[in-house]
Amino acid sequence: MMPSDGDRTERLHPVSLLFGVGTAARNLLFPAALVLVSSSVNRYDSWLALLFVPAVVGYLVKYLSYRYRLGDEEMVIREGLLTRNERHIPYARIQNIDLVQNPLHRLFGVAVVRLETASGGRPEAVIRVLSRSQIDAMRAKVFAGRGAAAAAPPGEGMALPAAEPAGKRLLSLPVPELVIYGLISNRGLVVVAAVFGLFFQTNWWEGNFWERYAPRAAKFIWDDAAVTRVGAVAGHGIELALIALSLIVVFVLLMRALSVAWAIFRLYGYELRLRGDALGASYGLLTHVTATVPRHRIQLLSTQASWLHRRFHRVSVFVETAGGAGEGEGGAAVADRQWLAPVLPERELHTLVREVLPEVDLDAIEWRPLEARAWRRVFVRGLVAAMVVSAILAPFLGPWAATILLLGVPWAAFHARRWIASAGWALTPHAVLFKSGWWGRRMSVVRYAKIQAMTLRQSPFDRRQRMAVVAVDTAGAGRVGHPVRIPFLDADVARAAAAQLYGEAGRLAFRWR
Amino acid sequence: MLPDNATNPVPDRPAPDRSTPDVSSADGEFRRLDPRTITVSRLGGAITVTIIAGVSLVGLVIGLFASGPSYAKVLLALGAWLVVTAGMVVLVLAWPPLAYRHASYCVDSIGIRIRRGVVWRSEVAVPRSRVQHTDVSQGPIERGFELATLVLHTAGTEHESISLGGLERETAFSIRDNLLRSDADDAV
Numbered sequence: 001m002m003p004s005d006g007d008r009t010e011r012l013h014p015v016s017l018l019f020g021v022g023t024a025a026r027n028l029l030f031p032a033a034l035v036l037v038s039s040s041v042n043r044y045d046s047w048l049a050l051l052f053v054p055a056v057v058g059y060l061v062k063y064l065s066y067r068y069r070l071g072d073e074e075m076v077i078r079e080g081l082l083t084r085n086e087r088h089i090p091y092a093r094i095q096n097i098d099l100v101q102n103p104l105h106r107l108f109g110v111a112v113v114r115l116e117t118a119s120g121g122r123p124e125a126v127i128r129v130l131s132r133s134q135i136d137a138m139r140a141k142v143f144a145g146r147g148a149a150a151a152a153p154p155g156e157g158m159a160l161p162a163a164e165p166a167g168k169r170l171l172s173l174p175v176p177e178l179v180i181y182g183l184i185s186n187r188g189l190v191v192v193a194a195v196f197g198l199f200f201q202t203n204w205w206e207g208n209f210w211e212r213y214a215p216r217a218a219k220f221i222w223d224d225a226a227v228t229r230v231g232a233v234a235g236h237g238i239e240l241a242l243i244a245l246s247l248i249v250v251f252v253l254l255m256r257a258l259s260v261a262w263a264i265f266r267l268y269g270y271e272l273r274l275r276g277d278a279l280g281a282s283y284g285l286l287t288h289v290t291a292t293v294p295r296h297r298i299q300l301l302s303t304q305a306s307w308l309h310r311r312f313h314r315v316s317v318f319v320e321t322a323g324g325a326g327e328g329e330g331g332a333a334v335a336d337r338q339w340l341a342p343v344l345p346e347r348e349l350h351t352l353v354r355e356v357l358p359e360v361d362l363d364a365i366e367w368r369p370l371e372a373r374a375w376r377r378v379f380v381r382g383l384v385a386a387m388v389v390s391a392i393l394a395p396f397l398g399p400w401a402a403t404i405l406l407l408g409v410p411w412a413a414f415h416a417r418r419w420i421a422s423a424g425w426a427l428t429p430h431a432v433l434f435k436s437g438w439w440g441r442r443m444s445v446v447r448y449a450k451i452q453a454m455t456l457r458q459s460p461f462d463r464r465q466r467m468a469v470v471a472v473d474t475a476g477a478g479r480v481g482h483p484v485r486i487p488f489l490d491a492d493v494a495r496a497a498a499a500q501l502y503g504e505a506g507r508l509a510f511r512w513r
Numbered sequence: 514m515l516p517d518n519a520t521n522p523v524p525d526r527p528a529p530d531r532s533t534p535d536v537s538s539a540d541g542e543f544r545r546l547d548p549r550t551i552t553v554s555r556l557g558g559a560i561t562v563t564i565i566a567g568v569s570l571v572g573l574v575i576g577l578f579a580s581g582p583s584y585a586k587v588l589l590a591l592g593a594w595l596v597v598t599a600g601m602v603v604l605v606l607a608w609p610p611l612a613y614r615h616a617s618y619c620v621d622s623i624g625i626r627i628r629r630g631v632v633w634r635s636e637v638a639v640p641r642s643r644v645q646h647t648d649v650s651q652g653p654i655e656r657g658f659e660l661a662t663l664v665l666h667t668a669g670t671e672h673e674s675i676s677l678g679g680l681e682r683e684t685a686f687s688i689r690d691n692l693l694r695s696d697a698d699d700a701v
Contacts, residue, residue, distance in 0.1 A: 453639045456638075457634070473667070473672045474669060501638075502640065505643070506623030506624055508642075
């Protein structure tokens with residue numbers, strides 16, 4: 001490649017080293033200190049601190065050897081001292097540039113940059129950390145020649161908090177919406193899990209913690225008096241049930257409160273913007289995330305409306321891009337990136353989808369039902385499940401297990417009827433849609449241009465009933481969890497649908513861009 | 514596009530003659546695999562069965578000696594071994610013709626469609642423009658029969674790679690060439 005004016009070699013921002021040392025310190029010193037404090041001081045423990053040295057040297061080497069160059073067509077990243085690695089990433093292959101900023105990053109005006117290509121799984125490159133001007137330059141290069149995305153002048157293309165966001169605002173979530181989101185989505189357990197994770201990561205369980213404190217704590221909670229009290233209450237079944245019930249209520253309320261707090265911290269200031277063809281989402285109170293997805297690269301759009309969603313007249317919208325189906329080393333943002341709208345008023349769904357997928361008009365969809373006779377097959381599945389559950393519980397519940405079966409049969413019939421009645425599918429001129437579920441409702445849209453392969457399947461049951469399944473495979477499918485897999489179609493209808501999908505997909509070239 | 518018998522076995526018609534079928538014309542006809550693939554799968558199955566049966570027999574003998582053999586035990590153990598092994602042998606002999614009867618492929622103007630499955634039947638259809646790259650591979654047994662496996666790679670998730678085994682080597686190459694014949698339009 002011919003070198004050009006902008007073709008100069010860049011390094012990481014100097015504070016990278018600081019963050020590297022910080023990470024090493026957090027990973028090693030914190031637990032080491034806890035061990036020293038919490039358990040009998042053992043002189044081997046002090047040597048743990050030496051583990052810190054290679055980690056710091058590692059970060060130093062990485063910082064000193066890391067170079068990247070923004071060429072005309074591609075970006076070249078070189079790193080390594082002994083084993084040298086040179087990676088070429090053509091701009092055309094870069095799917096997203098995501099930024100993550102925690103409060104410290106913001107203090108220094110830097111961000112972690114994650115470049116995603118279509119190779120699936122991990123991000124192609126995680127660059128930590130770059131300054132704002134470096135990121136601006138990178139964005140300008142990557143999005144240059146991408147039509148409208150390049151129209152935004154460099155500097156405005158980046159939606160860091162300080163930068164002036166440009167483009168059309170599709171959605172912003174004020175705090176009340178976030179509260180609703182927190183109430184709807186049960187993220188309280190995420191918080192609890194995080195706390196437990198921290199707890200275990202600090203190795204307290206290795207340093208005699210449980211042995212020393214657990215019996216004492218147990219004695220404190222469960223002293224003799226408590227035992228007598230509970231014993232006394234146990235005589236009255238109703239009171240015991242009330243205590244259990246109120247404990248459950250308190251637990252549920254606590255979980256929801258945590259969930260609301262989580263939503264506010266995580267999604268504070270959520271904003272979805274359309275700049276040219278690029279969808280940009282930015283959010284976060286402490287750790288600020290900026291994610292960009294070009295509209296063309298959306299492989300699948302999916303909506304979800306649980307029972308609680310519907311009580312609030314809300315719906316969640318996700319998208320799948322070809323990039324990150326796997327775990328990224330950048331942390332939680334990989335999974336979150338697929339949010340288009342964590343929570344959205346139902347009546348705005350059609351407008352949003354029209355902006356995101358202009359070819360798809362949800363108002364004009366004529367849903368086609370599944371085979372009505374298929375409810376019996378759903379019913380049989382429920383019946384078998386009820387029989388298995390009651391058989392497993394029979395040794396414990398005795399004759400009561402029959403109740404499960406007795407209640408299970410009408411429930412299975414009800415569920416089957418509702419499920420078949422609420423599911424539906426449609427083929428529009430540009431996309432295939434599938435919706436399912438009556439308690440929690442989901443719908444997915446795949447444009448023909450994004451279909452990779454289609455399958456017509458028949459199980460032995462399908463063959464006996466002259467039915468078939470039509471499934472569509474897309475790049476990066478999986479995370480959202482509602483693929484277009486339409487079951488219980490009449491065999492002839494399914495064949496015709498598969499043929500139409502095959503023809504439509506074959507007619508259109510698949511483009512990442 | 515799909516015929517009425519989309520997921521049914523190919524209607525009984527004379528097996529294709531050994532001369533290389535002209536798949537490069539992409540005529541949209543469903544074709545069977547090379548019949549020699551039955552022998553290839555039987556040989557592969559025979560090797561697997563031999564290994565499983567041999568290892569389990571050795572295990573049985575060691576187990577019997579360790580726990581002190583008695584006539585009843587030996588008879589029971591060997592009887593069970595014989596029944597299981599016989600079952601596997603029957604399966605190895607009977608399954609490949611069934612699988613062969615239900616497997617076929619069709620190259621048409623859009624791409625390729627592959628049908629298979631004896632109990633759970635499926636037809637996978639991949640448009641030509643979605644084929645990212647292809648492999649033609651030959652295992653040791655396949656090599657002896659001049660057969661090959663064509664592997665199509667797509668950008669999909671569930672069907673990231675689709676393999677079609679039991680093709681005559683030349684056929685595999687000509688299908689590959691046909692599928693890779695692309696217009697400028699389908700650059701990724």
